[in-house]
Amino acid sequence: MTYRPNHTRYDSMEYRRCGRSGLLLPAVSLGLWHNFGHVDVLENCRKILHLAFDSGITHFDLANNYGPPPGSAEENFGRILRQDFHGYRDQLIISSKAGYYMWPGPYGEWGSRKYLVASLDQSLQRMGLDYVDIFYHHRPDPNTPLEETMMALDHIVRQGKALYVGISNYPAEEAAKAIQILRQLGTPCLIHQPKYSMFERWVEYGLLDVLEKEGVGCIPFSPLAQGLLTDKYLKGIPEDSRAHKPTGFLKESEVTPEKIDKVRRLNEMAIRRDQTLAQMALAWILKDKRITSVLIGVSRPEQVTDSLQSFRNTWFSEDELREIESILGAA
Numbered sequence: 001m002t003y004r005p006n007h008t009r010y011d012s013m014e015y016r017r018c019g020r021s022g023l024l025l026p027a028v029s030l031g032l033w034h035n036f037g038h039v040d041v042l043e044n045c046r047k048i049l050h051l052a053f054d055s056g057i058t059h060f061d062l063a064n065n066y067g068p069p070p071g072s073a074e075e076n077f078g079r080i081l082r083q084d085f086h087g088y089r090d091q092l093i094i095s096s097k098a099g100y101y102m103w104p105g106p107y108g109e110w111g112s113r114k115y116l117v118a119s120l121d122q123s124l125q126r127m128g129l130d131y132v133d134i135f136y137h138h139r140p141d142p143n144t145p146l147e148e149t150m151m152a153l154d155h156i157v158r159q160g161k162a163l164y165v166g167i168s169n170y171p172a173e174e175a176a177k178a179i180q181i182l183r184q185l186g187t188p189c190l191i192h193q194p195k196y197s198m199f200e201r202w203v204e205y206g207l208l209d210v211l212e213k214e215g216v217g218c219i220p221f222s223p224l225a226q227g228l229l230t231d232k233y234l235k236g237i238p239e240d241s242r243a244h245k246p247t248g249f250l251k252e253s254e255v256t257p258e259k260i261d262k263v264r265r266l267n268e269m270a271i272r273r274d275q276t277l278a279q280m281a282l283a284w285i286l287k288d289k290r291i292t293s294v295l296i297g298v299s300r301p302e303q304v305t306d307s308l309q310s311f312r313n314t315w316f317s318e319d320e321l322r323e324i325e326s327i328l329g330a331a
Contacts, residue, residue, distance in 0.1 A: 005053055006054035006055075009053065010056050013026050013055065013057070013308075015027070016291075016292050016293060017217075017292070018293075019190065019191065019217040021190055021215075025058075026293060027310075028057060028293065028294060028296055028307055028308055028310065028311065029059035029293045029294070029295050029296070030048070030049075030052045030057050030061065030295070030297075030298070031061045031062075031221060032061065032066055032073045032077055033066050033297050034067075034297060036067075036073040037068045037069060037072040037073050037076070038068070038076070039069075039072075040299075045076055045077075045080065046080050047301045048301050049080055053092075055304065057304075057308075058091060058092055059094075059095070060094055060095070061193075061295055062095065062097075063098070063136075064098045064122065065102055070102055075127075078127035078128045081127065081129075093133045094127070094129065094132050095132055095135065096120065096135060096136070097137070097193075098115065099137050099138025099168070099169075102115075110141040110144060111140070111141030112141075113151065113152040117152060117155070120135055121161075130160075131160060131163065132162050132163075133162070134164045134166055134191065135161070135165050135166070136167060136191075137149055137165075137178075139168065140171075146177055150181040150182050150185065153165040153182065154187040157187045158187075165182065165190060166192060168192065168194070168221075169193075169195070170192065171202075171206075171207065172206030172209075173206075175211070179214045179216055189216050191217035191218065192207070192216055193218075193219050193220070193221055194218065194221070195222050196220035196221075196222075197220070197222055197223050197224065197281065197285070198266070198281055198324070199225045199228065199229070199328070200222070200225065203220070208288070211290060217292035217293075218290055218292055220291065220295065222297075223281060223285050223294050223296070224297075225281075228254070228255065228259060228263060230281075231276065231277050233255050233260060262327050263277070266280070266324070266327055269320070269324070269327070273313070273320070274313075275309070275310075276309075278303075278306055278307060278310075279307070279309050282294050282307060283310045283311065283316075284324065286311050286314045287315070
């Protein structure tokens with residue numbers, strides 16, 4: 001059956017300007033990190049993508065190593081893109097990244113010009129695309145000059161293989177330097193993708209200020225702490241959870257009684273706000289106007305629907321904010 005997108009899909013989504021650029025991103029974007037590989041059911045991936053686009057999510061975020069195995073998320077996304085989204089490419093924002101280990105030898109990771117250009121060529125081939133909308137350097141490289149890495153991003157834009165470029169996992173000081181280099185080259189840094197959640201607060205100590213000053217967007221990943229900031233683990237570790245899977249990044253050892261006690265208290269607060277914990281955790285990030293969009297990772301279509309309620313209420317009273325800080329700071 002031919003997929004026909006919902007004709008009212010843009011009516012209920014909030015779109016936010018990305019820094020000082022002309023690009024708008026949906027408040028909620030879909031990351032294809034650990035649920036779109038060859039170990040996952042392709043039809044489930046298809047349903048998730050359909051529902052996301054039908055709901056106004058236009059931004060799909062990938063990387064060369066997403067899977068597992070590495071590369072398989074791009075392959076599966078490309079297959080569904082060709083089969084179901086033909087004719088809608090100009091309504092999509094597709095991003096990819098390179099920086100982590102991808103292939104053997106001295107040219108298969110980090111931030112050299114050789115690696116970044118070769119990796120993007122491979123990503124485009126896997127997805128069947130001529131270009132991506134955003135291409136990121138995935139992590140800082142301590143051994144390659146920052147100028148070389150940023151010149152590679154500039155070169156990729158001038159080649160027409162990416163419309164915009166961004167950085168990910170860069171601390172504030174290094175991000176500021178990268179942003180300045182790109183501006184001098186004539187290819188502004190569009191966006192930064194850091195890890196940020198109620199349990200991971202480092203971006204608040206300098207990075208968000210840098211991005212605001214420089215007019216660069218911000219799109220946090222892992223806003224639900226790999227599922228910890230949901231009600232999933234309140235009664236133990238489910239068999240279908242990331243913590244239970246050998247391929248998951250969340251380890252059982254991280255699901256501690258202390259963490260679950262905080263999650264339980266946050267969940268009680270979310271209920272009082274008439275939200276799920278996941279919705280409140282996303283809304284807590286989106287309350288900051290320096291945030292362009294928040295990346296969700298889902299394993300079931302209904303999780304998309306749940307997450308989309310987050311931007312309906314991003315207002316927190318001063319009492320609520322103090323309560324959240326008290327919970328998070330508890331021993």
